[in-house]
Amino acid sequence: MEEIEFTIGHLSRETGCKIPTIRYYENIGLMPKPPRSTGNTRVYEHSHLQRLDFIQHCRELGFNQNAIRELLDLTDRPDQSCAAVTEIAQTHLETVNQRISRLTALKSELKHMITACEGGRIEQCRIIERLADHSHTTSRTQAK
Amino acid sequence: MEEIEFTIGHLSRETGCKIPTIRYYENIGLMPKPPRSTGNTRVYEHSHLQRLDFIQHCRELGFNQNAIRELLDLTDRPDQSCAAVTEIAQTHLETVNQRISRLTALKSELKHMITACEGGRIEQCRIIERLADHSHTTSRTQAK
DNA sequence: TCTAGGGTCTCTAGTTACTAGAGATACAAG
DNA sequence: CTTGTATCTCTAGTAACTAGAGACCCTAGA
Known part of the structure; x- marks a missing residue:
């Protein structure tokens, strides 16, 4: 096969x-x-x-x-030692979490734009204002 | 201020x-x-x-x-036209969704490793086998 | 057996996305 | 006026590929 x-x-x-x-x-x-x-x-x-x-x-x-x-x-x-593995994995886990939250914010903003556009509404796009800010990196993700 | x-x-x-x-x-x-x-x-x-x-x-x-x-x-x-915006946003949305799912898989694998390590169990790491496979991507990957 | 085609080999040089350094200029503080 | 810091432009180097040149190997057809 x-x-x-x-x-x-x-x-x-x-x-x-x-x-x-x-x-x-x-x-x-x-x-x-x-x-x-x-x-x-x-x-x-x-x-x-x-x-x-x-x-x-x-x-x-x-x-x-x-x-x-x-x-x-x-x-x-x-x-290699468990301690080393844990430390490296932990570091990468944090990076991964950050990236997921940023991508999730980007995703909701893209979805918002698509919905708004399909609804035919001419709307000012706020993608940068909503996603660029430092405060979005850790926790806050505002959808819509 | x-x-x-x-x-x-x-x-x-x-x-x-x-x-x-x-x-x-x-x-x-x-x-x-x-x-x-x-x-x-x-x-x-x-x-x-x-x-x-x-x-x-x-x-x-x-x-x-x-x-x-x-x-x-x-x-x-x-x-610019709504159609263009929708198309571009849609394309990027798909990319973003793919990345989120890959990162989520990577995240759970890293968490698994950390937990296993902390539990003191010596376990063969299967990160590649679990994450590299084509089946983890939602749709087929577009190589650039 | 020759040879045409395709795939592989190594090596070098180009592209993208930065990044570092040289040397000159601007300006505030002493 | 000098010293220090920050900026300016310009050029060259690095990381991560990517494309091309020319040679080698291997199978299929004449």
Whole structure:
């Protein structure tokens, strides 16, 4: 049913990640150096696909390479201490929470605009005023 | 109580955005060219601070300059047609929803790790396996 | 067996989005 | 008038890709 080994082109098509980018991730150590075929081509398997997918999602979500490296390390090194894991995970959890609340505010504002527009009302858009303020970062999210 | 006009240094401290970056945003048109003082320094006011804050949040959330430009245009041009606004807002709303669901999955996984660690259990971390899979995205990912 | 096509390889250089530094100017305090 | 701080413009460097050149490998068809 499934191929258990595949080429870089296949990996690229599956993930939507461009081939040079995959090789770039390998160079900077985000992706492991995969085994090579007799013809020297990279040979990947399912775990590579999962890892690349994870990296891509993280990039889209605005995490930089260091952050991604830390997140990957959480899985790569089960031998590291629980204290270290907790601390790193806690830090990232806070970042993630902040991003969720900002995105939620942005979402409600976009929905508001769509609704207002569909209702045919010409309304001044207040997206910046509502979302840019520092006070929105932690808790407050005003919808509507 | 509040200064109504301030310098680029003040703006930088308020937002945490570096001075050269502010000037860079001005060059590429994300920030407007502010009026100048007699000594040729840039003079900002509250709306600039809000706009810069918004831009920064968007960058952190992984939006690129074009996306930010579109979001800003939603507020800058109240004269544009409702259809255009709806379409742009709708597109970004879908992106935002996708990001929220990914971040939510990441969040629950981080929380799980923290809890497991605090409980002292040595547990294999499955963050990638649980989050990287295609099935976690609501609709199919659009690679850019 | 030759060869055309496609996919891969490495390496280099370009793009986007900043970021840091050099050198000059403005201005308030001592 | 000098010292210090902040600003100015301009250029060059960094991070994270991305595209292109030229060579190698491998399968299929003549």
